Amino acid sequence: MNNIVNIFEKNFQGTMLIPLVVSLLVTLVLGPVVIPWLHRLKFGQQILEDGPVWHKKKSGTPIMGGLIFIAGTAVSIIVTMLIHYDLKLLMMSVITLGFGAIGFIDDYIKVVKKRNLGLTPVQKFSLQAILSVVYIAVLYYTGNLTTEIIVPFAGKVIDMPWWLYIVFTLLVVLGTVNAVNLTDGIDGLAASITCVVSLFFALAAIMLSENSTIYFSFAILGGCIGFLFFNRYPAKVFMGDTGSLFLGGAVSVIAVGMKMPLILVIAGFVYLFEALSVIMQVTSFKLIGKRIFKMTPIHHHFEMCGWNEIKIVSVFSLVTLILCVIAFLSLISLL
Helix, strand or coil: CHHHHHHHHHHCCHHHHHHHHHHHHHHHHHHHHHHHHHHHCCCECCCCCCCCHHHHHHCCCECCCHHHHHHHHHHHHHHHHHHCCCHHHHHHHHHHHHHHHHHHHHHHHHHCCCCCCCCCHHHHHHHHHHHHHHHHHHHHHCCCCCCEEEECCCCEEEECCHHHHHHHHHHHHHHHHHHHHHHCCCCCHHHHHHHHHHHHHHHHHHHCCCHHHHHHHHHHHHHHHHHHHHHCCCCCCCCHHHHHHHHHHHHHHHHHHCCCHHHHHHHCHHHHHHHHHHHHHHHHHHHHCCCCCCCCCHHHHHHHCCCCHHHHHHHHHHHHHHHHHHHHHCCHHHC
């Protein structure tokens, strides 16, 4: 334990909190400006018929609210880059913004073209796959591509064959982005979970002296905290796919960049289980004609069991916190 404290004292600098503070403040300032603007544009969410019936009262709540914390994150990264230019930080930011742009296109089709499902699954997946390939290519041409991944609790790093690593990385990025997207189903859930996960990555990055990830993780954390002032129950605005794909992209590029896709399975297990619940439900229904859960993603199951949204967010966040502590402990053997 003393060793960890010494490492933090050595690696942590007060300036590392600048992205968090800037992102938080910009998000808080933009919220009261952007939300009325979205209302005036009538960018309201239409609630699907197959969702919980009590969600109908949320119909008309503005979506595309992810623009608020995306702007906050972007400003904080720009400020950080003016203080200390960092190519890796720039790459992470651009790729993450790319995922946010895909989400924006999806939301735009929903609210302007009046197609409630937005992009088709094939269109969305194809755009995400292309961006993931671009991310890997950028890592390669900038000399930042490594085929190593950290094995939790083993205290070692394994080197994968390059072809396997590329396939694995694509699966991690695509899986994470879509899992976070599925997590965004009730007020404040995706933002709360991502607050905990991004804090974990920031602390892990401090321990491992990954400055780029420290700045980026704190920027994401500040944006999510600020957004929760407007997105917590009862939500004044939804992040939409604009925000959820941005957050999914952020979490995945952090995990890949830190050689931690396996660690992400622990820290981000709530994301994973949200996606797995949908896969399990669909598979069970197609094979045996029965549903495992009352409704998926899994947070809707707990809603159908009588849990209110505040309880679900609180419990899921607490579970994520516990898992992040376990994930952090799994890294200690690397020191």
